[in-house]
Amino acid sequence: MIEKPLPRCFFKNDAARVANELLGKILVRKYKNSVLAGKIVETEAYYGADDPASRAHKSKKTNLSKWWRCALPGTVFVYMVHGNWLLNIVTGKINGEPSGVLIRAVEPLKGMEIMMKNRNVKEIEKLTSGPGKLTSAFGIAQYHTGLNVSEQNSDIIVIKGKNENIKICSSHRIGVSEDLPQNLRFYLANNKFVSKKNDTVKH
């Protein structure tokens, strides 16, 4: 039996706040007759029309921003970049513009054998230590767009983690050519599944 997912209101706040609060939570993927699970250890916040790094920035002539504005908090969207699927969750609107959280890395908890098969690697620290790696390990692809992680019957949900003291670090976002001035990447200190550890700023 799988635990109840986090409620939709958890995702209704500002992306940076949700990105912080998601650290230590558990990403659960119902995969065929198995369950894959991982602790979220690295996230990034993204905004809409005014965020130059966002796929929904006003300079991009995509219909993503239109779709995004209509999506409920907790809705999954999966985007292809550099041949990798990236997992995102819709969060609250700021001044009418959408925001979202990118899940960049998780720590494998359950179903490691299946993840190793999906990724074709044996080293556990290489399974999910990056945004493209975790989607591959969890078998997540674009057809999951539109699911909601706060709905019990969804194939991808997020549940609360165990109570533990976590130390959160932040930095600039990774791999973007034009970032916003604030730190919008958040990750757990001293966790080997975090993809990169440069520009560390401890809280």
Place this chain on the structure above:
DNA sequence: CATATGATGGACT
């Protein structure tokens, strides 16, 4: 149809 572009990953020095 051709080509450019990334919220990347992996191989290599």
Place this chain on the structure above:
DNA sequence: GTCCATCATATGG
């Protein structure tokens, strides 16, 4: 650290 294969999109001919 550097180099490049990757592939869904977007855009131009």
